[in-house]
Amino acid sequence: GxxxxxxxxxxxxxxxxxxxxxxxxxxxxxxxxxxxxxxxxxxxxxxxxxxxxxxxxxxxxxxxxxxxxxxxxxxxxxxxxxxxxxxxxxxxxxxxxxxxxGEAVPTDDGTAIVLATVQGDIHDIGKNIVRMLLENYGYRVIDLGRDVAPERVVQAVREHGARLVGLSALMTTTVRAMEQTIALLHEQVPGTAVFVGGAVLTADYAREIGADYYGKDAAEAARIAERFFAAHPAI
Ligand code: B12
Missing domain, CATH: 1.10.1240.10 (Methionine synthase domain)
Known part of the structure; x- marks a missing residue:
């Protein structure tokens, strides 16, 4: 046909x-x-x-x-x-x-990562790929899902003692929510590092909205996590 x-x-x-x-x-x-x-x-x-x-x-x-x-x-x-x-x-x-x-076996040695698609955004295919790869690398991923309010991200970081947060945004309209989430995290849980990704973002744009790291794909997300935890070992 x-x-x-x-x-x-x-x-x-x-x-x-x-x-x-x-x-x-x-x-x-x-x-x-x-x-x-x-x-x-x-x-x-x-x-x-x-x-x-x-x-x-x-x-x-x-x-x-x-x-x-x-x-x-x-x-x-x-x-x-x-x-x-x-x-x-x-x-x-x-x-x-x-x-x-198969079931990834999380190492749970202070390398928990909170992951979310930001508020107003329901695209989660990319986030799910990032999650799968991070889990394959042995990280414990707390996946908050999609359309997640900034306050919920902060709450999850506190609850799990996470030091690294990954945020995904796919639309120009939701990058603002990403910026707000980053600002709230940096204000309320200082020391938390945020890495971001999603088709609308660039390294420059990520820096502009206050992100600590930018990853263009899932493989880069895993490299960022590796580098972060190597440079910031758990006490
Ligand atoms: C699939 C899709 C949908 C699906 C989503 C299903 C789902 N469960 O995710 C559905 C049909 C629901 C949908 C809905 C809508 N969509 Co849509 N959608 C897409 C589409 C075709 C593909 C997105 C995708 O999954 N790509 C594949 C994944 C793997 O790529 P990715 O997300 O970029 O992820 C990779 C990297 O970016 C990175 N990454 C992603 N997240 C993260 C996070 C971190 C921390 C790191 C390090 C890396 C990282 O790693 C991933 C793997 O390599 C895109 C077009 C496109 N090509 O992007 C439009 C697109 C994103 N959608 C668009 C629009 C407009 C909408 C709607 C508003 C449509 C409507 N009129 O209702 C709604 C939005 C509803 C909402 N509030 O969110 C526009 C956005 C325009 C813009 N620039 O703002 C796009 C660009 C289409 C277009 N060209 O117009 N959509």
């Missing part, structure tokens, strides 16, 4: 080198995401994960396909129901990735 796509795949995305041996499966999966089909995503993801790294699947298929969906939405070619269906399809795939990771 019309959704079958051409040589460049459904969204014209190049197949990443790490997945080159599964180009057809990758393109089929892109089409499932672009057409918002969650049910077949489960088996497709399971198949692609045989012999491929979870992060390669996330970075090489899930994220570029979602970017293509976002671009179509911006151009007025896709509407909200399609955006939602595509997000559901990725969620179905991501759930497969998560279930195969």
């Amino acid at each position: 019309a959704a079958e796509g051409g040589a460049g795949g459904a969204a014209g995305m190049p197949v990443p080198p790490a997945l080159a041996d599964a180009a057809d499966e990758v393109r089929a999966m892109e089409r499932l995401i672009l057409t918002g089909r969650a049910t077949p995503m489960v088996a497709a993801t399971e198949r692609l994960l045989e012999g491929h790294d979870a992060l390669d699947v996330i970075d090489g298929v899930f994220i570029p396909a979602l970017d293509a969906v976002g671009e179509r939405f911006e151009r007025g070619e896709f509407f909200l129901p399609q955006l939602m269906a595509s997000a559901e399809a990725v969620k179905a795939g991501f759930d497969v990735v998560r279930s195969r990771q």
Whole structure:
């Protein structure tokens, strides 16, 4: 049918080198995401994960396909129901990735990290990827979910004695809530470090709103945590 796509795949995305041996499966999966089909995503993801790294699947298929969906939405070619269906399809795939990771064993040696998507923002796919990677690195992540008020972040930091907080924002309109959360944390629990991420942010912008660190992706989030806890060992 019309959704079958051409040589460049459904969204014209190049197949990443790490997945080159599964180009057809990758393109089929892109089409499932672009057409918002969650049910077949489960088996497709399971198949692609045989012999491929979870992060390669996330970075090489899930994220570029979602970017293509976002671009179509911006151009007025896709509407909200399609955006939602595509997000559901990725969620179905991501759930497969998560279930195969097994239970991460947290080290709980003063390396708790509070994580949240800021108030007014319900985008949590990126945050969940960050969480998964941090857990794989052995950090205990207290995930407050999405649309989280600044006061709740402060409360969780106090409750768990966390010294590092990760905040996610995906919209220009919610960066303000991120700035307010950072200000409240720095004021009420001095010594807390905040690292931020999300598609709308840049390193400069992050500095401007008072963040201590900026991470462009989940791998960088893990590097920030490693560096932070190495430089600030628990007493
Ligand atoms: C999926 C999606 C949705 C889904 C979200 C489902 C969910 N559970 O998350 C649904 C359909 C619900 C949705 C709703 C809306 N959306 Co939307 N959505 C998207 C879309 C297509 C993809 C986002 C995504 O998940 N990307 C993939 C993830 C993995 O990327 P990421 O979040 O950036 O995360 C990575 C990095 O940024 C980083 N990272 C993320 N968080 C953190 C945190 C830390 C601490 C660190 C270090 C790193 C880090 O690591 C991640 C992994 O590499 C984007 C377009 C786009 N390409 O961004 C639009 C987009 C974000 N949405 C947009 C809009 C406008 C909306 C709505 C307002 C639409 C509407 N009219 O109702 C609502 C918002 C409702 C609300 N109050 O929040 C706009 C925002 C415009 C803007 N600049 O402000 C975008 C950009 C689309 C567009 N081009 O217009 N959306």
